[in-house]
Amino acid sequence: MDVLSLNSVLVVTTALLLGWLAVRDKLNYWAKRGVPYVSPWTCLTGTLGFLFKTQAMYESFVAQYDALEGHPYGGTFQLLNPSVMLRDPAMIKEWLIKGFTNFHDRGPEPDEKLDKLSGNLFQLTGDKWRLVRQKLSPIFSTAKLRIMYQTLKGCAEELNAHLQARCQATGETELDVKDLVSNYTMDVIGACAMGIKCNAIQDPENCTMKKIVKRMFRFNWRLSLFQFLEMANPRLPRLLGLSPRDKEVEGYLEEITKEAIRMKQQDTTGTRKDFLQLLMKYSEEEGAESANGEAQSKEIANGDAQSREIAIGNAQSKEIANGDAKSKEIANGDAKAMEHEDPVITENVIMGVIASFLSAGLEPVSATVTFCAYELAHHPEVQEKLFKEIQAVRKESGGEIKYDDLKKLHYLDQVVNETLRKYPIAPILGRKCTEAFQIPDSKLVLEKGINLMISTMSLHHDPKYFPEPEKFDPERFSEENVNKIIPGTYLPFGDGPRFCIAMRLALMDVKTMIITLVSDYTLHTCPKTVKRIEIDRHLFTLAPKGQVRLRLKKRS
Numbered sequence: 232m233d234v235l236s237l238n239s240v241l242v243v244t245t246a247l248l249l250g251w252l253a254v255r256d257k258l259n260y261w262a263k264r265g266v267p268y269v270s271p272w273t274c275l276t277g278t279l280g281f282l283f284k285t286q287a288m289y290e291s292f293v294a295q296y297d298a299l300e301g302h303p304y305g306g307t308f309q310l311l312n313p314s315v316m317l318r319d320p321a322m323i324k325e326w327l328i329k330g331f332t333n334f335h336d337r338g339p340e341p342d343e344k345l346d347k348l349s350g351n352l353f354q355l356t357g358d359k360w361r362l363v364r365q366k367l368s369p370i371f372s373t374a375k376l377r378i379m380y381q382t383l384k385g386c387a388e389e390l391n392a393h394l395q396a397r398c399q400a401t402g403e404t405e406l407d408v409k410d411l412v413s414n415y416t417m418d419v420i421g422a423c424a425m426g427i428k429c430n431a432i433q434d435p436e437n438c439t440m441k442k443i444v445k446r447m448f449r450f451n452w453r454l455s456l457f458q459f460l461e462m463a464n465p466r467l468p469r470l471l472g473l474s475p476r477d478k479e480v481e482g483y484l485e486e487i488t489k490e491a492i493r494m495k496q497q498d499t500t501g502t503r504k505d506f507l508q509l510l511m512k513y514s515e516e517e518g519a520e521s522a523n524g525e526a527q528s529k530e531i532a533n534g535d536a537q538s539r540e541i542a543i544g545n546a547q548s549k550e551i552a553n554g555d556a557k558s559k560e561i562a563n564g565d566a567k568a569m570e571h572e573d574p575v576i577t578e579n580v581i582m583g584v585i586a587s588f589l590s591a592g593l594e595p596v597s598a599t600v601t602f603c604a605y606e607l608a609h610h611p612e613v614q615e616k617l618f619k620e621i622q623a624v625r626k627e628s629g630g631e632i633k634y635d636d637l638k639k640l641h642y643l644d645q646v647v648n649e650t651l652r653k654y655p656i657a658p659i660l661g662r663k664c665t666e667a668f669q670i671p672d673s674k675l676v677l678e679k680g681i682n683l684m685i686s687t688m689s690l691h692h693d694p695k696y697f698p699e700p701e702k703f704d705p706e707r708f709s710e711e712n713v714n715k716i717i718p719g720t721y722l723p724f725g726d727g728p729r730f731c732i733a734m735r736l737a738l739m740d741v742k743t744m745i746i747t748l749v750s751d752y753t754l755h756t757c758p759k760t761v762k763r764i765e766i767d768r769h770l771f772t773l774a775p776k777g778q779v780r781l782r783l784k785k786r787s
C-alpha cells in the first residue's frame with residue numbers, strides 16, 4: 232500500500248470513528264441525563280413507518296406514549312435528534328400556557344422564498360406569528376361569526392335541497408357521507424375565506440378548488456423527503472433549495488388569491504365580509520395603525536377570550552381564567568409590537584393565511600362531521616335524543632335555529648365534544664423549545680431546539696382519563712360529568728396562545744351540518760358501511776380512508 236492509500240484509509244477510518252462517536256453521543260443523550268426514554272431504534276422504526284406510509288403519523292407517537300407509561304414525561308428521538316414526549320396533564324397545561332415563552336413555535340422559521348404559502352399561523356414563528364395572530368383574532372369575533380352563520384345556513388339549505396332531490400323517489404338514499412360533507416364544507420369555507428361560490432354541492436366533479444385544497448394536508452414524496460431532511464437537520468432542506476409544497480397546489484392557490492385580490496380592488500362597494508376582504512382592509516390600514524392600536528388590542532383580548540368560552544363549559548372554566556390572562560398578555564405584547572414599522576399583512580401572508588384557512592376549513596371540519604355521522608348511524612338512541620333537542624329549540628325560537636340558539640343545544644355540544652374526543656382531528660400537538668427550559672422540580676434543562684410532542688390521541692384514549700375509550704358516549708360531557716374531566720386530558724383544539732384560532736367557526740360549521748342532517752333525516756348503516764373506520768395514513772390530520780357509506784331516510 233503506498234503512502235497516499237494509507238493516508239486515505241486513515242482519513243476515512245478517523246471520519247467514521249468521529250461520526251460514530253457523535254452518533255453514539257446523540258443516542259445516549261437521554262441515558263446520560265437519567266431521563267426515562269424510548270429506544271432510538273423504536274423511534275426510528277416509527278419515523279420510517281410514517282415517512283414510508285406503513286402507519287399513520289400519530290401511531291408512532293401513541294407507541295411512544297405507551298412506552299413511557301408511569302412517567303410524566305420522557306425522552307424520545309426524531310431520527311437522531313432528542314425530543315420530549317409530555318404525558319402528565321398538569322404539566323401539559325402548565326407548559327402550553329405559562330411556559331409559552333419557552334415553547335413558542337411549532338417548527339423552524341419558514342422560508343418565504345422556498346415556500347410562498349408559509350406566511351400562515353401554523354408555520355410562522357416568533358414575533359411575526361404574534362403580530363399576524365393579533366391581526367387575525369378579530370376575524371373570529373362574535374359579530375363576524377354572526378355574519379358567517381348566514382353563509383353557513385345558505386350552504387346547509389343547498390345541501391338539504393340536494394338531499395331532498397336524492398330522496399324524492401324512495402324516501403331514502405345511500406351515499407358516501409364523507410364526500411357529501413366535504414362538498415358542503417368546501418362551499419362554506421370558499422365563501423367565508425374568499426367570498427367565492429365553489430359550487431361543490433351542485434357540481435362536485437368540476438370543483439377544482441376542492442381537489443387542490445384536499446391535497447394540502449396530504450403527504451407526497453416531496454413532503455416526506457422534506458420532513459426527513461428537516462428532522463436530520465432543519466437547515467438541510469434550505470441548503471438544498473427544497474420546498475415542502477406541491478408546486479401545482481402552490482401555483483393554483485397563488486393565482487386564485489391574486490385574482491380574488493384584483494377583483495376586490497375593483498369592487499368599490501366593499502360589502503363583502505370574507506377573510507380576504509378583511510385581510511386586505513388590515514393591510515391597507517397598517518399605516519394608520521398606531522393611532523387605533525389600543526382599541527384593536529381590546530378587541531383581540533375579547534376575541535381570544537370569547538373563543539375559550541365556547542370550549543367545554545365548566546371543565547374549562549379555569550382555563551378561561553388563564554386564557555383571559557394570557558389573552559391580555561398577548562394583547563399587551565401585540566400593542567408593543569404594533570409600534571413595529573414593517574408591514575405585517577404582506578401579500579405572502581395574505582396568500583399563506585387564505586391557503587391555510589381553506590385547507591383547515593375543508594379537511595378537519597368534514598372529517599369531524601363524517602366521524603360524527605358514522606357514530607350517529609351506530610347509535611340511534613343518541614340520534615333520537617339529539618333530534619328531540621333540536622326540535623324543542625326550533626319550536627321555542629319560531630321554527631328556525633338562529634345563531635344565538637346554538638348555545639342552547641347542550642346535547643349537540645356533548646355529541647360534538649365526544650366525537651372530537653374519540654377522533655381528535657389533530658392527534659399530535661407539537662412545540663419547539665425556543666428558550667432553554669428548566670423542568671420544574673428537576674435538574675433537567677431542556678435545550679433550545681428540542682421538540683416537544685403531546686399525543687392528544689393517547690390522552691383521549693387513555694382509560695385512566697376516559698374509561699372504555701372506544702365507547703362513543705356523549706354523557707362524558709354532560710353537565711354532571713364534565714367537571715370530572717381532568718384539565719389537560721382533552722385537547723381537541725390545542726391549548727395556550729397557539730390554540731386553534733378558528734375554534735368557534737369550526738364548531739359552528741360542524742354543528743350546522745349535523746343539525747341539517749339530523750333534522751330532516753335519520754342516519755343508518757347499510758351493507759356497505761365499514762365495520763371500523765380505517766384512518767388515512769397519507770394525511771397529517773385524522774380522516775377516514777376511503778368511503779364512509781351510510782343510508783339516509785327522510786323523516787316523515
Ligand code: HEM
Nearest residue numbers: 352588591592595656657723724725726729730731733737
Ligand atoms: C373541527 C375542526 C378543527 C379542529 C379540530 C382544529 C384543531 C386545531 C388544533 C388542535 C390546532 C393546534 C393547536 C395547538 O397547537 O395548540 C389548530 C390550529 C390552528 N387552526 Fe384549527 N381546527 C379546526 C378547524 C379550523 C378551521 C376551520 C380553521 C380556519 C378557518 C383553523 C385554523 C387554524 C389555525 C390558523 C391554527 C394555527 C393557530 C396558531 O398557531 O396560532 N382550524 N387547530
